[in-house]
Amino acid sequence: MKLLKLPQQRKRRFGFVDSFLWAVRIGALVFVVVGIFGIPGVAGGPEGSLFKTLSGEGVSGEAWRDLFISGLAQGSMYGMIALGYSLVYGVLGFINFAHGEVFMSGALVSFFAADAFATAGIWESQPVLALGFTILVAMATSTIVAVLTERIAYRRLRGSPRLIPLITSIGMSFFIRYTFRGLFGDSFKTYPAAPGVLEGRATIFGVEILKTQLTVIVVTAVSMVVLYQFVARTRMGRAMRAIAEDREIAALMGVNVDRVISLTFAVGGAMAGIAGVLWALLFRQVHFLTGFLPGIKGFTAAVVGGIGNMAGAYVGGLAIGLVESVGPLLVLDGWGIPAVSQLKDVVAFSALVLVLIYRPTGLLGERLSVEERG
Amino acid sequence: MSLLKIVRLHKDFGGVIAINALDFHVDEGEIVSVIGPNGAGKTTVFNLITGMQAPDSGEILFEGETIIGLTPDVLTGRGIARTFQNVRVFANMTVLENVMVAQHCRTSKGAVSAIFRTAGFRREEEEIRERAAEVLSFFGTRLVGYRFDQPAFMLSYANRRRLEVARAIATQPKVVLLDEPTAGMNPSETREMTELIGRLRDDRGITVVVIEHEMKVVRDVSDRVVVLDHGEQIAEGSYEEVTSDENVIEAYLGRPARAH
Numbered sequence: 001m002k003l004l005k006l007p008q009q010r011k012r013r014f015g016f017v018d019s020f021l022w023a024v025r026i027g028a029l030v031f032v033v034v035g036i037f038g039i040p041g042v043a044g045g046p047e048g049s050l051f052k053t054l055s056g057e058g059v060s061g062e063a064w065r066d067l068f069i070s071g072l073a074q075g076s077m078y079g080m081i082a083l084g085y086s087l088v089y090g091v092l093g094f095i096n097f098a099h100g101e102v103f104m105s106g107a108l109v110s111f112f113a114a115d116a117f118a119t120a121g122i123w124e125s126q127p128v129l130a131l132g133f134t135i136l137v138a139m140a141t142s143t144i145v146a147v148l149t150e151r152i153a154y155r156r157l158r159g160s161p162r163l164i165p166l167i168t169s170i171g172m173s174f175f176i177r178y179t180f181r182g183l184f185g186d187s188f189k190t191y192p193a194a195p196g197v198l199e200g201r202a203t204i205f206g207v208e209i210l211k212t213q214l215t216v217i218v219v220t221a222v223s224m225v226v227l228y229q230f231v232a233r234t235r236m237g238r239a240m241r242a243i244a245e246d247r248e249i250a251a252l253m254g255v256n257v258d259r260v261i262s263l264t265f266a267v268g269g270a271m272a273g274i275a276g277v278l279w280a281l282l283f284r285q286v287h288f289l290t291g292f293l294p295g296i297k298g299f300t301a302a303v304v305g306g307i308g309n310m311a312g313a314y315v316g317g318l319a320i321g322l323v324e325s326v327g328p329l330l331v332l333d334g335w336g337i338p339a340v341s342q343l344k345d346v347v348a349f350s351a352l353v354l355v356l357i358y359r360p361t362g363l364l365g366e367r368l369s370v371e372e373r374g
Numbered sequence: 375m376s377l378l379k380i381v382r383l384h385k386d387f388g389g390v391i392a393i394n395a396l397d398f399h400v401d402e403g404e405i406v407s408v409i410g411p412n413g414a415g416k417t418t419v420f421n422l423i424t425g426m427q428a429p430d431s432g433e434i435l436f437e438g439e440t441i442i443g444l445t446p447d448v449l450t451g452r453g454i455a456r457t458f459q460n461v462r463v464f465a466n467m468t469v470l471e472n473v474m475v476a477q478h479c480r481t482s483k484g485a486v487s488a489i490f491r492t493a494g495f496r497r498e499e500e501e502i503r504e505r506a507a508e509v510l511s512f513f514g515t516r517l518v519g520y521r522f523d524q525p526a527f528m529l530s531y532a533n534r535r536r537l538e539v540a541r542a543i544a545t546q547p548k549v550v551l552l553d554e555p556t557a558g559m560n561p562s563e564t565r566e567m568t569e570l571i572g573r574l575r576d577d578r579g580i581t582v583v584v585i586e587h588e589m590k591v592v593r594d595v596s597d598r599v600v601v602l603d604h605g606e607q608i609a610e611g612s613y614e615e616v617t618s619d620e621n622v623i624e625a626y627l628g629r630p631a632r633a634h
Contacts, residue, residue: 234495235478235502238467242475245464252424253476254450254545 021357028354035331049334059329065207067325073213073282075321076220080275081298082305082313083227084146084268090244090308091264094162097169098149100295101176102269105145106138107276107286108180111189113137114280118192127195131277135219139273145176146269147262155258173295181288188287191280198281216278223274224314227267231310240264244308293345297324300352306362315363324348376435377402377549377581378423383432385418385605392418393429394605400549405575405582407592409616410602411625416585417459419602420551424456425449437548453548457538459557459585465527469517472526472537473506476544509544513570532563543574549581550574556588564588571595589617601625 038048053059059067084099117123117130153172157165193199198211231237239260242250251257279294280286297320305316327347328340337343355362376399385393392415400406408416421427423434425446434441441449464472510517513536521529526537535555542550555571556564568591574580586592592599592613599616601609603625609616616622 233499235474235499238471238475239478241467241471242464242478245466246462248426248446249458249462249464250475251446252426252450252456253541254447254478254480255475256447 024357028357031335032331035334038334049330052334059333064326066210067329068322069207069209069213071322071325072318073216073321074325075301075318076217076314077275077278077282077294077317078297078301078320079305079314079317080220080223080271080278081294082301082317083224083271083310085299085302086305086307086310086313087240087264087268089302091240091261092154092158092165094165095169095299096149096154096265096268097166097295097299098172098176099146099268099272100291100293100298101173101180102142102146102149102291103272103276103279103294103298104286104288104291105176105180105276106142106269106273107280107290108184108189108288109141110134110138110273110277111191111280111286114192114277115189123192124195127197131195131281135274135277138277139270142273142276143266143269146265146272149176150262150265155261177288177291184288186288188285191284191286193284194281212281216282219274219278220314223271227271228310230267236260236263297348300348304352304355304362306364309362309364312362312364319363320348320351323351327351376400377404377437378583379433379435379438380419380423381433381435383419383422383429383434385415385422385427385429392605393422393432396432396602396605396607398600398607398610400581400583402548402581403575403579404597405571405584405595407596407599408583408585408602409587409589409592409599410608414602414625415605416602417553418605420456420553420583420585423449423551424454450545450547453546454551455542455545455547455549456551457535457542457553457555459553461531461534461538463526463529463534463537463541466525468523468525469510469529469537470503470506470522472541473509473544474502476541477502477505477546480546506544509540512540512543512573532559535559535567539570543578543580547580549583552582552584552586554585554587556586556591564591567591568594 034048036048036050038051049059053061053064081099081103084102085095088094088096088099114123114130114134117134123130149172153168154165157168194212194215198215200211201208202211202214203209204214231240239250239255240263242253242255243257243260247257250260275294276286279290298317301316301320302313303316304319305312305314324344324347328343332340332343332347378400380396380398383393383396384391396415396419408419410416418427422429423441425441425444425448429442436449436452436454441452441454444452464475467475507518507522510522516533516536517540521533526534529537535558539550539552539555542552552571556567559567571582571584571591572595574582582595584591584595586595596613599609599611599613600607601616601619601622603621608621608625609619611619
């Protein structure tokens with residue numbers, strides 16, 4: 001007996017798309033679990049990477065450790081790049097697809113500094129100084145490229161629909177890429193090998209880590225902490241967050257919006273520059289297309305972590321780095337798929353798709369805005 | 375000399391005339407109410423004064439100098455602050471941070487000194503924090519203590535309004551423009567806000583221009599009342615003068631039907 005008729009909740013029909021998405025969710029989970037653990041007791045079925053390792057025929061324990069560490073190192077760099085996407089998205093609400101090229105410009109230009117240091121012998125005799133200066137050159141280059149891009153291409157488009165700066169950024173990406181090709185040619189530039197002090201392995205908490213990878217992880221972690229402090233604690237950081245929430249009001253509080261937006265691009269660029277040198281330190285070779293894949297991966301990392309969220313960019317970067325280094329062997333190899341390490345990009349982008357299906361806002365994403373919270 | 379002087383100001387939006395040949399002035403230390411029926415152009419006047427929109431013609435003088443064409447952040451630096459009819463606080467920043475942002479143009483330490491945490495930087499941050507706390511204490515105990523570190527979206531509606539006023543004060547303005555500060559408030563909150571508007575002038579020496587619909591508030595706070603209708607000033611004077619003005623009654627209630 002109903003005395004009071006409650007407003008009926010709108011029933012959502014469980015339609016075709018929903019069932020498809022659930023099938024994908026469950027299918028993906030099963031795929032991963034079977035890849036790791038296999039199907040016990042079924043002869044001839046997938047063995048599972050875990051049991052392969054335990055039975056001694058799969059990847060060894062040390063190899064897993066190395067994969068994990070190199071995933072962390074790679075991921076830290078993705079995180080650094082992701083920051084640039086995330087900061088700009090937070091403040092202006094569009095994806096700056098030219099950011100991969102900002103990263104590339106730092107890596108490419110700093111090559112000349114590194115090369116000069118190596119020729120002069122300073123690279124070996126004063127590694128900290130030389131590396132520090134190389135990083136400074138990269139930061140300066142990337143910052144200038146990022147700020148100029150904003151000044152020339154995006155500022156005039158402020159206030160136009162979001163799609164317009166987005167498309168423009170793709171155009172800028174090509175423009176910068178081929179400008180650098182015009183400037184420096186399309187040959188690979190080979191960075192000097194990491195200085196002697198960074199050769200070999202160091203032992204941290206009983207784990208042996210390649211010193212170059214350790215450098216990458218430490219430098220990115222320190223940069224992240226500095227940046228976080230900057231945004232959370234300082235006057236300019238506050239202004240940035242204020243603009244991200246409400247640009248008009250921020251201006252009324254006396255914030256010079258143009259200057260703070262330039263600063264946002266500068267900060268993102270500087271981080272990409274650092275990442276550029278670290279990248280070159282690990283992979284040695286850079287050229288004008290170097291920015292493409294890391295740029296896309298950085299964007300993926302930003303989305304996976306929750307775009308607009310700084311900590312999310314870093315976490316997303318680490319997640320993508322780990323997934324693409326450990327994932328292929330952990331999941332695909334368990335299924336008996338051959339030559340899995342060539343499939344790392346497939347795994348990384350599948351991870352993106354899965355994150356978007358399971359948790360569309362990203363790992364740490366909780367897009368906060370005035371309209372939603374109001 | 376008037377602190378703020380508006381001369382033959384005109385603004386239209388694609389044929390709809392929002393402000394038409396408007397003249398009015400605000401003297402230093404005054405509390406002026408701007409009233410008028412909906413759509414009379416009150417908020418537009420505020421938008422024009424704060425540089426959020428550009429007038430089509432006319433002149434706005436602040437301390438005797440034209441301010442037309444200046445951007446909102448520059449005008450904040452000159453000493454003009456405002457609040458909004460629909461509250462617009464930075465919802466995801468803490469109460470204290472909201473007020474700290476407002477001191478942006480009164481501070482100077484940049485990124486470099488922040489990274490190295492120089493003595494000057496730390497001193498300035500400390501000052502900003504103290505000043506923010508002082509401004510918030512203007513509202514008694516409502517926005518102090520544990521509230522400092524609460525994000526603004528957790529505040530009640532009335533407290534958000536108070537925070538918005540605090541933020542405006544923190545920019546250290548000479549004149550503050552309040553757009554319906556008591557909208558949506560209950561009678562006791564409204565009384566409190568009325569008293570506060572008076573204190574803005576008496577304790578802090580800030581000139582106040584307030585858009586208000588609540589006639590009790592208008593009566594209690596105003597030194598002078600300006601009435602707008604269809605973007606024009608139709609009356610001006612004390613509360614008593616204005617409320618007995620025929621034009622004003624007509625604007626609010628319509629023309630009485632004529633007997634045949």
